[in-house]
Amino acid sequence: MDRVKEISKFLVIPRDIVILSHRNPDGDAIGSSTALKLFLEKSGHTARIIFPSDFPDIYSFLPKTDDIIIYDFEKEKVEKIIDKTEVIFFLDFSGLDRIDKIGEFVLSSNALKIHIDHHIDPEPIADHVLWDTKASSTSELVFDFINLLNGAKDIDxxxxxxxxTGIITDTGSFKYSTTSKTFLTASKLMEYNIDLNALQNKIYNSLTEKQLRLIGHALDNRMEIIPEYHAGLIYLTKQDYKDFDIQRGDTEGLVNYLLMIKNVKIAALITEQPTIIKISLRSKGDISVQEIARKNFNGGGHKNAAGGHVYAKLESVLKRFKSILPSLY
Amino acid sequence: MDRVKEISKFLVIPRDIVILSHRNPDGDAIGSSTALKLFLEKSGHTARIIFPSDFPDIYSFLPKTDDIIIYDFEKEKVEKIIDKTEVIFFLDFSGLDRIDKIGEFVLSSNALKIHIDHHIDPEPIADHVLWDTKASSTSELVFDFINLLNGAKDIDxxxxxxxxTGIITDTGSFKYSTTSKTFLTASKLMEYNIDLNALQNKIYNSLTEKQLRLIGHALDNRMEIIPEYHAGLIYLTKQDYKDFDIQRGDTEGLVNYLLMIKNVKIAALITEQPTIIKISLRSKGDISVQEIARKNFNGGGHKNAAGGHVYAKLESVLKRFKSILPSLY
Incomplete structure (x- = not known):
């Protein structure tokens, strides 16, 4: 972090602060934002969290989530708040396109801007930057930031x-993106008497019966394994959406079940939406699903996790996915 | 650990050493045993690992697993080895009944005995004891043991x-039984350049297609949720065993899927074996399935994970399990 002293000096008097994170906030966006808000409030500041869109219900156990302001629901309020704020934190996103229209107001704001993130290719949008693509999560970096400001005493x-919560959700409970430093951070956080078992239950054991039955249905009736190409796919039809009353978030993580098979190296979840076919792709190791999503499905993402969509029939998208496989080997 | 100096002195000259762990060895038994063997061999000793019964295939990626001696397969060899060994390590079990008949030879052996474990109620069977029920795993304690002997330089x-591997498998990837010290140990281990992602894939993403289809079938067709008692059950019939060619280990972890439902606090997997009905029980929080297993199913275990068996028909065991539920609340 450049110029920590400058930030410290600026925060000596109580400030009016905004914490911004990305559309479709995940556990890391919510965890890092609420942690930073709690910390800043302890230091006497006023801090507001703003997300472009609503967050999943399972994270409402986190403190201060009742106070989160959603731009989709309170557009004018958000504009006013950003207009008069003195400091804006950008957490857990690399470019302004991830915060939709809020990006426009931010550009015209004179507030001091501090950017904390771990994604690749940061846009130069802030006065101060704490960036580490090797970090497991933005939450890991917010912990560093608090320590840089000598604020460890304000962690509770x-x-x-x-x-x-941010570290656990962004690493799949320490399964990937986890370094020696991530574990060290977790070790230090545990000293604040976290009931880890209870926390993990809140994060991972919070399915509804319907969601678990959907997993069963998907694996039992909608799964196809193509062993010769180390590939697996799950598809869901419009009728499945009706039968299981599938809502946003209900299919989260479904594609990962395919990767539990030892020899599966590329996995797809293909779902029939009202007007489009959505495709989620995952891979193990060297296969870049980002490239596949970009070239074939109007999408993109990361090397091992990507997605896209097509205007087509379900059948033809299943065929298209299968037709790509031979070229991968 | 009492008398570390005494052990160090004893190990100054090359010794003939046996490492013993329990029947049905799990990731922690195998991980801690192979790690200790590697360490002892680096220090110039001869070390042999002996298990009462065979270990699951998925752990064969661990070094030295080809050399493991299984008592079930090589009874005489094991008797001879124990007869002439100078040191015996007991790893990952609390009493001699966990190593079956090997316990008898051990009792008559004059070898120096060192006991490292984290289960409750240790039997006094060794000369030296490193015991911590708060430790995540025996592997965590073997790391401590190596450090007590000043052997960190021999860790690679x-x-x-x-x-x-032992820490990950005994904590469900840092989901339970994990302390600040566990994370600190993991942090130190990562400094030896572990490819954590690859390791986690070997441990958790090593199912066969058949095993994943069995999960789908169980959740889709064999699952019953009893919301009023926060309970869930999965049963498997003899026909399921035939249809899915279910082998030992294939149903491992199945019962845990039930706990993924937010409101499920007690879960049972009830399976129809050739002559008995087996029952595996899991719980969240305060419900003691150990007590339920002991009182109703000729079994026992831990507070949140237990099991037993009954000579009865599948239908009647399902009924018996359901009849217990009202008394829990």
């Missing part, structure tokens, strides 16, 4: 739980 | 991977 159980 | 990537 609530702050620690919020940061741990 | 292979040793670190074996120990990390």
């Amino acid at each position: 159980e609530e702050v620690a739980i919020a940061l741990m | 990537e292979e040793v670190a991977i074996a120990l990390m």
Whole structure:
């Protein structure tokens, strides 16, 4: 972090602060934002969290989530708040396109801007930047930021739980993106008396019966394994959406079940939406699903996790996915 | 650990050493045993691992697993080895009944005995004891043991991977039984350049297609949720065993899927074996399935994970399980 002293000096008097994170906020966006808000409020500041769109219900156990302002629901309020704020934190996103229209107001704001993130290719949108693509999560970096400001004394159980939530969700419970430093951070957070078992239950054991039955249906009736190309796919029809009353978030993580098979290296979840076919892709190791999503499905993402969509019939998208496989080997 | 100096002195000259762990060895038994063997061999000793019964195939990626001696397969060899060994390590079990008949030879052996474990109620069977019921795993304690002997310099990537395997498998990837010290140990192990992502894939993404289809079938066709008692059950019939060619280990972890439902606090997997009905029980929080298994199913275990068996018909065991539920609330 450049010029920590400058930030410290600026925060000596109580400030009016905005914490912004990305559309479709995940556990890390919510965890890092609520932790930072708690920390800043302890130091006497006023801090507001703003997300472009609503967040999943399972994270409402985190402190201060009742106070989160959603741009989709309160457009004018958000404009006014950003207009008069003195400091804006950008958390867990690399470019302004990830915060939709809020990006426009931000550009015209004179507030001090501090950017904390771990994604690739940061846009130069802030006065101060704490960036580390090797970090597991933005939450790991917010912990560093608090320590840089010499604020470890202001970390308590609530702050620690919020940061741990971000680390756990962005690493799939320490399964990927986890370094020696990530574990060290988790070790330090545990010293604030986190009940880890209870926290993990809140994050991972919060399905509804319907969601678990959907997993069963998908694996039992909608799964196809193509062993010769180390590939697997799950598809869901419009009728499945009706039968299981599938809502946003209900299919989250479904594609990952395919990767549980030892020899599966590329996996697809293909779902029939009202007007489009959506495709989620995952891979193990060297296969870049980002490239596949970009070339074939009007999409993009990361090397091992990407997605896209097509205007076509379900059948033809299933065929298209299968037709790509031979070229991968 | 009492008398570390005494052990160090004893190990100054090359010794003939046996490492013993329990029947049905799990990731921690195998991880801690192979790590200790690697470490002892680096220090010039001869070390042999002996298990009462065979270990699951998925752990054969660990070094030295080809050399493991299984008592079930080589009874006489094991008797001879124990007869002439100078040191015996007991790893990952609390009493001699966990190593079956091997316990008898051990009792008559004059070898120096060192006991490293984290289960409750240790039997006094060794000369030296490193015991901590708060430890995540025996692997965490073997790491401590190596450090107590000042052997950190002899830890390498292979040793670190074996120990990390034990920690990961005994904590469900840092989901339970994990303390600040566990994370600190993991942080130190990562410094030996473990490819954590690859390791996690070997441990958790090593199912066969058949095993994943069985999960789908169980959740889709064999699952019953009893919301009023926060309970769930999965049963498997003899016909399921035939249809899915279910082998030992194939139903491992199935019962845990039920706990993924937010409101499920007690879960049972009830399976129809050739002559008995087996029942595996899991719980969240305060419900003690150990007590339920002991009182109703000729079994036992831990508070949140237990099991038993009954000579009865599948239908009647399902009924018996359901009849217990009202008394829990």
